[in-house]
Amino acid sequence: MRESAVATIIFADLMDSTEMAKNLTLHEYDEMLVDFQGTLFEVVSDHLKQYGYTGNGVDAEWSVVGDELRVFLYSNGMRYDVRNAMLIATKVKLAWLTSEFNQRILREGRLVSRVGVGINCGDVIKGVREWRVRMGQEQSNVEGYAINLTKRIESASREGTSYQIMVGDSLYRVSKENKHLNVAFSKPRSLVFKGLGQKIPVYEVVSFVNFEILPSMPDSLQKGLVDKMEYAVARPMSEPWIFITLLRHYISLLASGKDSKIEAKAIKLAQQALEAVDYKAPIHNMLAWLYGYGKTMRNLEMAFFHLDQALGIDPTNRAALLHRARILDEMGQVDLARHAYEEVLVHDHEHREARRKVAEYIAR
Amino acid sequence: MGLEGLLGKASYIDAVLLALIIVALIVVLLRRKETKRVGEMTREITALQKQLNDLQEQFKQGSESLKEALKEVLFDKTRGLAQRVTELSKNMTEIRHRNEAMIAEVEGRVDPLKASFNESVGKLDASHDAMRKMIWDTSAEVKRLTSRLNAFTQEVKKMKEFVRERSIDLEL
Numbered sequence: 001m002r003e004s005a006v007a008t009i010i011f012a013d014l015m016d017s018t019e020m021a022k023n024l025t026l027h028e029y030d031e032m033l034v035d036f037q038g039t040l041f042e043v044v045s046d047h048l049k050q051y052g053y054t055g056n057g058v059d060a061e062w063s064v065v066g067d068e069l070r071v072f073l074y075s076n077g078m079r080y081d082v083r084n085a086m087l088i089a090t091k092v093k094l095a096w097l098t099s100e101f102n103q104r105i106l107r108e109g110r111l112v113s114r115v116g117v118g119i120n121c122g123d124v125i126k127g128v129r130e131w132r133v134r135m136g137q138e139q140s141n142v143e144g145y146a147i148n149l150t151k152r153i154e155s156a157s158r159e160g161t162s163y164q165i166m167v168g169d170s171l172y173r174v175s176k177e178n179k180h181l182n183v184a185f186s187k188p189r190s191l192v193f194k195g196l197g198q199k200i201p202v203y204e205v206v207s208f209v210n211f212e213i214l215p216s217m218p219d220s221l222q223k224g225l226v227d228k229m230e231y232a233v234a235r236p237m238s239e240p241w242i243f244i245t246l247l248r249h250y251i252s253l254l255a256s257g258k259d260s261k262i263e264a265k266a267i268k269l270a271q272q273a274l275e276a277v278d279y280k281a282p283i284h285n286m287l288a289w290l291y292g293y294g295k296t297m298r299n300l301e302m303a304f305f306h307l308d309q310a311l312g313i314d315p316t317n318r319a320a321l322l323h324r325a326r327i328l329d330e331m332g333q334v335d336l337a338r339h340a341y342e343e344v345l346v347h348d349h350e351h352r353e354a355r356r357k358v359a360e361y362i363a364r
Numbered sequence: 365m366g367l368e369g370l371l372g373k374a375s376y377i378d379a380v381l382l383a384l385i386i387v388a389l390i391v392v393l394l395r396r397k398e399t400k401r402v403g404e405m406t407r408e409i410t411a412l413q414k415q416l417n418d419l420q421e422q423f424k425q426g427s428e429s430l431k432e433a434l435k436e437v438l439f440d441k442t443r444g445l446a447q448r449v450t451e452l453s454k455n456m457t458e459i460r461h462r463n464e465a466m467i468a469e470v471e472g473r474v475d476p477l478k479a480s481f482n483e484s485v486g487k488l489d490a491s492h493d494a495m496r497k498m499i500w501d502t503s504a505e506v507k508r509l510t511s512r513l514n515a516f517t518q519e520v521k522k523m524k525e526f527v528r529e530r531s532i533d534l535e536l
Contacts, residue, residue: 248536
């Protein structure tokens with residue numbers, strides 16, 4: 001039976017694998033591929049299970065061919081699928097960064113092998129082919145223009161400078177509509193892909209702030225994960241996404257009270273991140289959070305400074321507007337705080353805290 | 365011729381012979397005295413032996429008479445005791461017979477009660493079992509509910525953490 005579905009499609013592969021195949025011996029290349037495929041299997045199978053996907057063509061399916069991963073998510077909840085696609089993409093990158101292969105490369109002071117990712121949404125047709133059944137293979141085939149487009153988008157990830165996760169226009173739109181997903185994209189690049197005949201806008205993920213990335217990593221990869229990330233960010237030319245993911249983890253530890261001693265460490269890392277990351281707004285917000293809500297390093301003036309920096313980059317940055325309003329309220333600057341909360345409501349007129357606070361100020 | 369004349373004519377040999385005669389006389393005298401003492405001692409020993417034999421005879425006679433006396437005393441005593449034991453045994457037998465009769469009578473009266481009691485105990489056991497089963501079932505149910513409640517609490521805790529963390533995500 002063949003049926004159409006709206007799928008979120010992920011393509012991921014090793015960057016420069018052809019060059020590596022040339023430079024490595026056949027045995028070394030095979031060793032790397034085995035490690036990579038094993039990592040993909042661990043991450044994707046574990047993630048789909050954790051997030052309630054049945055798989056096997058019901059609401060998701062995935063495969064690995066050579067150094068390429070393909071994942072199709074079609075759970076009828078596009079926002080859910082997009083969030084999971086973003087998580088899978090980041091987790092695959094993190095798992096590969098912390099793999100034995102890359103850790104060895106890091107120790108040797110060489111540049112690590114990276115994973116390029118392309119994600120997009122679109123209509124697909126899925127169904128089991130008769131010839132496959134006759135071969136004793138009942139997995140479904142997924143076909144559609146969106147798949148070809150996603151593959152092309154993934155090939156553009158080599159041009160990326162931040163997350164090297166490229167998304168198509170449809171995924172960009174879904175993400176922008178989703179208030180519960182803190183993801184930021186670069187300005188679109190219009191690329192002409194071979195065989196598509198027209199310019200296609202492609203966006204690079206420049207920030208993806210999500211607390212689930214580390215805790216939802218497979219148990220088999222959890223051991224020493226944070227240490228490996230800390231080692232990786234301390235190396236020259238480390239990837240910007242590692243800073244954001246690690247900082248978000250530190251903030252989780254501080255917010256939950258699990259480790260209150262890492263405030264200084266987190267601030268130091270955030271300051272390093274300002275040097276390494278192109279899109280600095282989330283880093284300023286994180287610094288503002290650390291200075292604003294920290295215990296040992298609490299400094300409201302510094303928090304205010306970083307919020308101003310974030311708003312300088314993106315004047316509509318809701319997180320920065322909200323924190324600024326909160327800090328002004330705490331500092332007793334009632335008029336400024338009211339104005340700041342009203343500004344939050346301009347961008348999100350349903351914002352509960354802002355509505356409540358503005359109502360309180362009016363009642364005074 | 366006087367003594368002086370004799371002494372003047374006596375030779376050394378005569379003097380030695382005289383000394384020998386004197387020594388022999390002394391030895392004879394001493395021997396006679398010793399023989400007299402041995403005779404006295406023999407007589408004393410004979411007298412003592414006689415006395416010993418008398419005493420032995422007396423002891424033998426005393427022992428016999430003591431034995432007889434003891435035998436008589438013991439017989440008298442045990443005869444009285446045996447008599448008392450026989451009387452006691454007789455009393456015991458009587459008491460036993462009376463008890464058996466009483467037990468038989470009591471059993472005759474108690475048996476119906478016992479049957480009724482056994483029936484009640486059976487009923488009680490059954491109801492106890494039912495109650496125990498009910499309690500066990502309830503306890504299992506309570507355990508299951510507690511376990512579900514704990515899981516639910518954990519789930520709520522996780523959800524709270526999730527909401528808190530997601531709020532932080534959106535505020536960064």
